[in-house]
Amino acid sequence: MEKEMQEIAKKLLAEKKVDWVIGYENSFEPGASRPVFMNKPEDAVKLVFNKSCVNNLAVYLPKIKKQKAAVVAKGCDLRSVREIIKEHQILRENVVIIGVACEGVESSKCSTCTENKLDGVDFTVGTVKDLGRKEDMSDIEKFEELSSKEKEAFWNKEFERCIRCYACRNVCPVCYCPDCFANRLMPEYLNKVVNTAENKVFQQIRMQHVFGRCTDCRACEEACPVGIKLSLLTKKMSKDAKKLFNYESGKDTDSRPPLSTFKVDEEGIAEIM
């Protein structure tokens, strides 16, 4: 599989079809990998793919705007690539998608993955198999049953640890705003002081901003240096987007994200007035 990937990358770079190939290379210890940018055909041998290739490389696409890039994408990452194309952050013709027939990496999302199909990619590496895995919302349903007090106590404990390094935001493929509200000083949405209350405000606003765009890829949870359980939020949002708007982020490149449009009568939402 790696050999196949390396050949594709080498050819793309040698024929100058792309400026960059974004993939994974070996990292600081056996079994660890990290994202790599390569622009020379002879570097292509560095490409690897294994269980440690957790990173969602779609995060880099909005940053290489005017150049062309090939990106290695697992089924789940592919949803983010589609979402970014949909939001006009990169032109489809500027990105070459090297889809990987992934059977799971070291991530919490993989045991319930139904996203390994590689529709719309330019190259497929490996053979896509039916993994027979099923979506499982039981953890979210269980959390929904908690009382507001219990939920608050849980999140207070989580966000007490937050160090506001913004790794969650910066690894998020759909958090590409050049001017984040968290950095704004006038008006000041968020005080710089790091405490549980401010930390929660930050994540609450971020989550509102990515609702209906977040693909529950778990990049934020994987990146969090203090292990905050952000997947409870992202999974809940994807559940709600499906329930309220019958919308699934990253399924295609042309449907409208639910909060960027409206219907006079939304079927999923009851009138309050």
Added chain:
Amino acid sequence: MANKLITQENLKALVNELAASYDVFAPKRENKNTVSFGKLQSFEEYVSGVLLTNTTAKDKVYLQSEQLFQYELKKDTVEFKEKAPGKEAVIFGGRPCDARGFDVIDKLFNWSGYEDGPYTGGRKNTTIITVSCEKPETTCFCTSFAGGSPADGKGSDILLTPVSGKFLAELLTERGEKLAAKYSKYFSEAGDAETAAKAEFAKAAEAKITKKLDLAAVKKNLDASFDSPYWDTVHLPCVKCGACTYVCPTCYCFDITEKKFGYLNGERNRTWDSCMSEMFTKMAGGHNPRTDTKRRFRQRFMHKFRYHVDNFKEELCTGCGRCIRRCPVGIDIRKVVEEAK
């Protein structure tokens, strides 16, 4: 200074007794993948097997956010209220690289005769009891630095090293001696055999760290590489979050901000800041001298291995390797500075 011995049982009793009268911070499990320095209620909560906690003990002395003062505008005056000093604290179970971090930033916060009140206040209030490392991780590189070792006591008040089923307790500072004297019932005298065993332990642990940076060469290369095209591409995988700087035992940069409670009162706070952040160098008026991500990325390595060496004759790094492990995209500081040219 003196060497003592302490048994496993006595150490447990000591920590339990300390927890009753001090704030004892030690590696504590937060969830499956997270162990951080948390306030210990009893010894049972202490996680002894973890070398690299997710975050450092730095924030127990140099708080991530610290109130400098509160103010209230009165009719003719302004009334200031300073925060009362915190409770005496003990940082227990940190590693030599964590403790060395304090030694490094001590010099910064006492630079050219200026003493930083909030920091030195916390430092004087805190006793640091460190445990030597037996099995280093693949990301460890403390032996690269002058005197750096998995059994080095710099920055610690008491260094515990496992020898023959007990711990050798080296009392390295007055603070350490005072604490040992107060709880002398738990300690016994150490002989030459135990001191020799510690030296053996240190040698064996040091030998397990395979990565060693040639710091003279690194400095020379960084001195010459500010404008090198090397930085144009090496930064690309970096997402410019601040995880590396906030989990670092030596990163010390901060920002000062106000929080208003109303029109007439508020507080001034100091909060850690990160050179990876765009806001770090943004001026009032909007100009930003460090214009792009490449320059921000370069700054972190230049500061740690070049500028700080120029100013303080030592690197702003203790080789704990946390930034490598906690980086969401696996940026390896050793590789970045070694390959700079």
